[in-house]
Amino acid sequence: MRVIGLMSGTSYDAVDAAAAELQLVDGVLTLRPLGMVSTSYGGGLRAALTAALPPAAVPLAEVCRLDTGIGRAFAAAAVRADRELCGGRGGLVASHGQTVFHWVEGGRTHGTLQLGQPAWIAEATGLPVVADFRCRDVAAGGQGAPLVSLVDLLWLRGRPGRPVALNIGGIANLTAPDGTAFDTGPGCALLDAAVREFSGGRLAYDADGALAARGTVDQRLLDRLLAEPYYRRPAPKTTGKELFHHGYLRAAGLFDGVRPEDALATLTLLTARTVADAVTSVGATEVIASGGGVRNPVLTGLLRELLARTAVRTSDELGLPAAAKEAYAFAVLGFLTAHGLPGTDPRSTGARRPSVLGSLTPGRDGFRLPPPAADAPERLVVDAAARREPCVPGSGG
Ligand SMILES: Nc1ncnc2c1ncn2[C@@H]1O[C@H](COP(=O)(O)OP(=O)(O)O)[C@@H](O)[C@H]1O
Ligand SMILES: [Mg+2]
Structure with a gap:
């Protein structure tokens, strides 16, 4: 399955879109990196985001505008990644969205808000989208972070x-x-x-x-x-x-x-x-x-x-380019969700139990997802030998 992972971190310097071919066989999840494209936020959106981040007080109208603007920016990044890295054959988008608030009080996480309305991504790509990864772990008593830890653990095991x-x-x-x-x-x-x-x-x-x-x-x-x-x-x-x-x-x-x-x-x-x-x-x-x-x-x-x-x-x-690693990690988390598999390790997030993460937005064909996997992966293997440089003309496929 070709999965596009979309990430913009706390630096909100760019939307990173990494594409990977992922396959789970006998407990081994193999990730073949297809490359990454980075799309910077337009000047206006970046300035609006800067102005909206804590400790600013933000009217809901502005939250709505940002949710739309970021959703459209993520959608544009996903369209590019599908075309340039997946040869138009992407199967799923996993979008982290843009964290605008992570509500921690008394050492506990009570909520977390990532903007970037996934409907825009589904509409632009036609692909199903997994988004809102962090909330489920928070609801399960966790910190909702760091979420890449499960991917790290699978990757570095052994x-x-x-x-x-x-x-x-x-x-x-x-x-x-x-x-x-x-x-x-x-x-x-x-x-x-x-x-x-x-x-x-x-x-x-x-x-x-x-x-x-x-x-x-x-x-x-x-x-x-x-x-x-x-x-x-x-x-x-x-x-x-x-x-x-x-x-x-x-x-x-x-x-x-x-x-x-x-x-x-x-x-x-x-x-x-x-x-x-x-x-x-x-x-x-x-x-x-x-x-x-x-x-x-x-x-x-x-x-x-x-x-x-x-x-x-x-x-x-x-085998994972430093600038793209987090976007690849979210591609993995999206793959796990699509297969009904947990994306957290409670030892990392402090949650009561592992959770299947995210919310699903249907693609053009609705919810046509793969059958649930019987077993969670024990290891992640990065098949970097097959890695191509991104954006090579004519190399799609
Ligand atoms: N050439 C560079 N020299 C120094 N710092 C850099 C360079 N390139 C990137 N950075 C730093 O990396 C940050 C972005 O890193 P990134 O991993 O994208 O963070 P985030 O996940 O928070 O978006 C930039 O804001 C900048 O501080
Ligand atoms: Mg960044």
């Missing part, structure tokens, strides 16, 4: 030592082989927020860590930031831009006369330190890193320094 999957998006999260999974804290979120402020909105991120590379760490500021109680809370735990946002930096005094380069050097070390501490706390012998953060060489350099005794690789080495 590797020697204690391999830990690490994704550095806006927020960074990890999955350890015993099922421990949690958000470590900021990935690129604080870096991006600082760069945006310092550049008056001209820059969206510290490209290649160039600014941070020119700065010096402000130790007092770093200590203040490291005092954040979130880092010391036990897992399972999740966080988001509800905590790590622009106002958070302002309150920490980041914009009170600190040189931009020094502020970015400090925030880059903050991310590296909190990630490395988390990785160490779960006893990792190997880190398989993904997400946009691995493209920041200052950040990865610091991580390698702080984790000197741990092998740090990117997911590319295991």
Whole structure:
């Protein structure tokens, strides 16, 4: 079955659409990557989203407009992926949508809201769509995150030592082989927020860590930031831009006369330190890193320094391009749902039990889904040898 996974993370830099051929035989789920296309949100939509995110108060009319706008952007990404990566033969779309609020109170998740109305995706592609992945786990008493943990566990099972999957998006999260999974804290979120402020909105991120590379760490500021109680809370735990946002930096005094380069050097070390501490706390012998953060060489350099005794690789080495890994993971979760299989491991999310995730929107042919699978997969094998570069003209099929 060809599944298109759609993902836009807390950085809302782009809608990533990864396509995979997935097959479940005798407990082995084989994923053949077909490639990824990334479509950035239009300027207007991105600005509207920025304005709507916490701690902003947003009228429902705006929520409706965003739900539609994001749904249409996801639909456009899915149409592209179906045409360019699946040769027009996609079978299912799995859409994460755009998280606009993750309601955590008293250390518990009470709700989570992903926008991007799936009807637009079903209408544009004709394919059935699985969306709203997180809610079911929340309803089952879980945190609704990190959801990629089940995919990580299936994927890294059988590797020697204690391999830990690490994704550095806006927020960074990890999955350890015993099922421990949690958000470590900021990935690129604080870096991006600082760069945006310092550049008056001209820059969206510290490209290649160039600014941070020119700065010096402000130790007092770093200590203040490291005092954040979130880092010391036990897992399972999740966080988001509800905590790590622009106002958070302002309150920490980041914009009170600190040189931009020094502020970015400090925030880059903050991310590296909190990630490395988390990785160490779960006893990792190997880190398989993904997400946009691995493209920041200052950040990865610091991580390698702080984790000197741990092998740090990117997911590319295991066949899943770092920028596309999360979108592939949602393709897998969509496949599991379509086959009536659970998409969570309660050890990771803290739920009472595993859940078959998501809500289904019919495609042009209604609910024509495969028969339920008898058994859940025990392993995920990435058949990267068959991987083609995306968007090669005439290579559809
Ligand atoms: N060349 C680069 N240099 C530094 N940072 C980068 C680079 N490319 C991407 N990033 C960072 O990665 C982020 C996006 O990562 P991504 O995995 O898409 O996160 P999310 O899942 O939150 O959308 C950007 O906001 C930026 O901070
Ligand atoms: Mg992204």
